[in-house]
Amino acid sequence: MHIANFDYDLPAARIAQTPVEPRDAARLLVDQGPAAPLHRSVRDLGEFLRPGDLLVVNDSKVIPARLRLHRHSGGAAEVLLLEPVDGVGGDRRVWEALVRPGKKLRVGEQLLDSSGLPLVEIGRRTAAGDTFTVTLLGDDDPLDLLAGHGDMPLPPYITAPLTETSRYQTVYASEPGSAAAPTAGLHFTPELLQSVQDIGVQLARVELVVGLDTFQPMSVEDPLDHRIHSERYRVSAEVLDQCRSAKRVVAVGTTATRALESAATFAELEGRTRLFIHRGYEWKLVDLMMTNFHLPRTTLLLMIDAFVGQRWKALYDEALAQEYRFLSFGDAMLLDRSL
Secondary structure, rough: OOOHHHHOOHHHHHHHOOOOOHHHHHHEEEEOOOOEEEEEEEHHHHHOOOOEEEEEEOEEEEOOOOOEOOOOOOEEEEEEEEEEEOOOOOOEEEEEEEEOOOOOOOOHHHHHHHOOEEEEEEEEEEEOOOEEEEEEEEOOOOOHHHHHOOOOOOOOOOOOOOOOHHHHHOOOOOOOOEEOOOOOHHHHHHHHHHHHHHOOEEEEEEEEEEOOOHOOOOOOOOHHHHHOEEEEEEEOOOHHHHHHHHHOOOHHHHHHHHHHHHHHHHHEEEEEOOOOOOOOOOOOOOOOEEEEEOOOHHHHHHHHHHHOOOHHHHHHHHHHHHHOOOOOOEEEEEOOOOO
């Protein structure tokens, strides 16, 4: 494989800057295999599901993980918290984070809020090399501190202000932890979830804490040389049993997909996964995937290629020609790997 095989021209005008209202009014490109795709809306999803299907969502909740701070010298600094180092059950004080300006900040340096209160202390670079450990300071509960000082961590390609923070959160979000939204799930409303259950579709929840590969395109010529970052996931034994007995497993988003396939591949219900899904991967559970349109040269696009083969290129070309909206606040597609 070559990285150029996973590139395409994405005009800036096609990158959605704001979410549509209502959520399920987003467009849905429905994969029909060799036939031309259908153009529908997310609210029509039930037409393509069947009784006995299992719809699986990632209920990880986005936290206000972006801290805009300054140094004692007055220079601006920014910290994007990715995940607590102490994991589940810890006190969430020490985090892995992206920091700016990474080359200038010193180990032990404290960053201040607008009033001059120290909020973050910089630690050492992690083994990955592109992130740091940081410690949240003060006596406040870390999540309370973030609620008071943090911003929702919108991707850098979204430059418009977010007027309602709830729009970068799924309606079923539960466990706080992610530094980015599982964006395919942003299209669902309580009414849509109920309507698909009314036709005999079961609903299941998994958790995958969205990590660094969501933010960063691959920089290597051979995608197989890319070192994928690990992410924490959890799939209950009950959900795994539901998947095995369902007529079809419909995963909402690449994150739910990765959680399910990790549990099946490694026979571990929870932990950390470095599962890199690319061409040649043998699928274990997921039959259909509802997903947004992804950035070029990303591991997410390799997953789509592994799921439906090279026809993803035709689907993306069609979406661009029909002026679909791309990326986090964009439209969605429904993919079927059996076609």
